[in-house]
Amino acid sequence: MDAEKANYITKPTRFTVFLRTFLPWQLWRFAAINLKMIEIIRRSHRSESKK
Amino acid sequence: MSRVVVLGAGIAGHTAAAFARSWLGRGHDVTVVSPRPDYNWVPSNIWVGVGLMKPAHVTFPLAPVYERAGIEFVQAAAREIHPEGDQDGTAPYVTAESADGRTLKVPYEFLINATGPALRFDKTEGLGPEGGHSLSVCLPQHAANAAAALAEEVERMKKGERRRFLVGVGHGTCTCEGAAFEYIVNLEFELRHRGVRDRAEITWITNEYELGDFGMGGMHLKRAGYVTPSSIFNASLFAERGIDWITRAHVSKVEPGRVLYETLDGNEGEQEFDFAMLLPPFSGVGLKAFGRDGAEITEKLFMPNEFMRVDADYTAKPYEQWRAADWPRTYQSPYYENIFAAGIAFAPPHAISVPHKSPNGTVIAPAPPRTGMPSAMIAKAVAHSVVDMIGGAKAPTHTASMADMGAACVASAGANPLTGTAASMTVYPIVPDFERYPDYGRDQDRTFGEIGLAGHWIKILLHHLFLYKARLRPGWRRIPE
Numbered sequence: 067m068d069a070e071k072a073n074y075i076t077k078p079t080r081f082t083v084f085l086r087t088f089l090p091w092q093l094w095r096f097a098a099i100n101l102k103m104i105e106i107i108r109r110s111h112r113s114e115s116k117k
Numbered sequence: 118m119s120r121v122v123v124l125g126a127g128i129a130g131h132t133a134a135a136f137a138r139s140w141l142g143r144g145h146d147v148t149v150v151s152p153r154p155d156y157n158w159v160p161s162n163i164w165v166g167v168g169l170m171k172p173a174h175v176t177f178p179l180a181p182v183y184e185r186a187g188i189e190f191v192q193a194a195a196r197e198i199h200p201e202g203d204q205d206g207t208a209p210y211v212t213a214e215s216a217d218g219r220t221l222k223v224p225y226e227f228l229i230n231a232t233g234p235a236l237r238f239d240k241t242e243g244l245g246p247e248g249g250h251s252l253s254v255c256l257p258q259h260a261a262n263a264a265a266a267l268a269e270e271v272e273r274m275k276k277g278e279r280r281r282f283l284v285g286v287g288h289g290t291c292t293c294e295g296a297a298f299e300y301i302v303n304l305e306f307e308l309r310h311r312g313v314r315d316r317a318e319i320t321w322i323t324n325e326y327e328l329g330d331f332g333m334g335g336m337h338l339k340r341a342g343y344v345t346p347s348s349i350f351n352a353s354l355f356a357e358r359g360i361d362w363i364t365r366a367h368v369s370k371v372e373p374g375r376v377l378y379e380t381l382d383g384n385e386g387e388q389e390f391d392f393a394m395l396l397p398p399f400s401g402v403g404l405k406a407f408g409r410d411g412a413e414i415t416e417k418l419f420m421p422n423e424f425m426r427v428d429a430d431y432t433a434k435p436y437e438q439w440r441a442a443d444w445p446r447t448y449q450s451p452y453y454e455n456i457f458a459a460g461i462a463f464a465p466p467h468a469i470s471v472p473h474k475s476p477n478g479t480v481i482a483p484a485p486p487r488t489g490m491p492s493a494m495i496a497k498a499v500a501h502s503v504v505d506m507i508g509g510a511k512a513p514t515h516t517a518s519m520a521d522m523g524a525a526c527v528a529s530a531g532a533n534p535l536t537g538t539a540a541s542m543t544v545y546p547i548v549p550d551f552e553r554y555p556d557y558g559r560d561q562d563r564t565f566g567e568i569g570l571a572g573h574w575i576k577i578l579l580h581h582l583f584l585y586k587a588r589l590r591p592g593w594r595r596i597p598e
Contacts, residue, residue: 095567
């Protein structure tokens, strides 16, 4: 990728990249994301419903 | 006694057969007709494709599972549907061709078509691993071959060579951009992990109008005080990892070491490669249908793309008039009340992404994806309706519209229990509904995405959970689709 193209792209800060694999933060995100997904799954299963 | 015949044993077919068997009494039969002997958990094929798993880790033999569950398994490829029977009688049946060339006649009272896609490598000259010049991860063996080719490239890079990798889609009408996206970021991660990333030039080629479209018109995420389109996040990840990209492209030809492509503005380009993994476009599997008099009625049951017509609104209309209500709810054939389609086998009413054509008339726009979660939910709803109709219901009793359901999706971006990441995403609904959500078509509180190690843990969890469920182990019904 040429430098000019890359210059116009949003990039994460070092802190954001660090958080992506920082275990305590990711343990919390594991719980939070699972809860979000369970809510979507429950809601979607409600839509798989009787007419 | 009724016989439910399910064509196909992928995510949709296997789910439909398992639930139908579970809910029907022993006085009724469930038969699965499928050409392959194994179940394949397709979402994990990308890990086979980078050499982290073997095909045996993402497949298992169906016959013993079906024997234990009381499901008849016919290993054969479905060819014809005779919904009115033939001149010998009015009982409907399908014909299927076994591996040794025998034609089998399988009668049914209810038919669930879950045949999935045909991989149409033939739509682009030179595309594909069988006679072409590119690799694929669509099937476990394709993925294993891609892993072997990748290992060879790594060896060459370890000796100091620079190599060019091209990943994406091999036609302007492809779908499943999400799978190719997972492959390219896993590939980049693996090259880093193996210490040769600095000798690799990696390029993404896609028919998407913008990065992050994924065939569902992209999505908008609330983050840090802004509503941001997924294209920003996708471009950011590629830039962070030094992956270049070509968007709005229709690959017209794959030659040894080079692809030729046309872009939406009508220009032509070429990209050289040493390793190319390009997904094919899909169509239906080419089932034919015949009336009682023997006349072909394929066009009545199927759309020109060979996917099955169901209760969708197939009226041709411009993008501005597309509605969420166009999407099917019961997946019942409009002509035969005992025929349903589930998963990729049903014909969508139209795309989800905005349609585009080049000045030459080439369609360059993703087809709508039907991923694992909606495919399984549709299959479960269809199985429920069929079971209720066998029990006396006059019409389908359950619905599962992609415009009413959300999807949770985890896209692997590197597989390692401590340094890996994955993009965890939810969208609600899958098909944007601009009447309910005028701004972006989706509920902003239920559409989110983030990348991190937690996503990788979830992806691993889902791999084991869904294979456990597919093996119909104790408690499988309690695992959601």
